[in-house]
Amino acid sequence: MDLLHGYTRRELHSDIDVVYFDPEDLDEGRDVQLEQQLRKATGNPKWSVKNQARMHLRNGTVPYQSTEDALRYWPEIVTAIGVQLDEQDQIGFCAPHGLDDLYALTVRRSPLYENVMEYNRRVEKKRWQEQWPKLTIVKG
16 A cells, blocks of 8 residues: 555554464464564564464354455455465465455455444544545445
8 A cells, every 4th residue: 555655664554464274273372472473583563463264253254264265254355465475485465355456545345244334443443544545445
């Protein structure tokens, strides 16, 4: 969003999400341990690590089958985008709803995120349009 607005480096993000999928270890303590390791290694306190194999419990949905499946249920299409570095140091994208909204500067509810009131509340609370005035925010 910053680049598409012509901004140079800024630190406005409230967190840095790291997601993974491990149905064999649903202990939330593992996420906390990974967050602590990332904070120590980088000096940045904004890390948020979540095993998507258990997040369906918090979100009240069917169990997710993979990280990509979990991203389908994220509140906004534009936030349901993952990036990973593979063993050959190649960047891969995971965007189950595509990248069109990102490039169009559009925030809209993901089709599988059914709680319209929560989506609207979340978008208002994040105050994204104040940070990125070129955004188009689609209600509900």
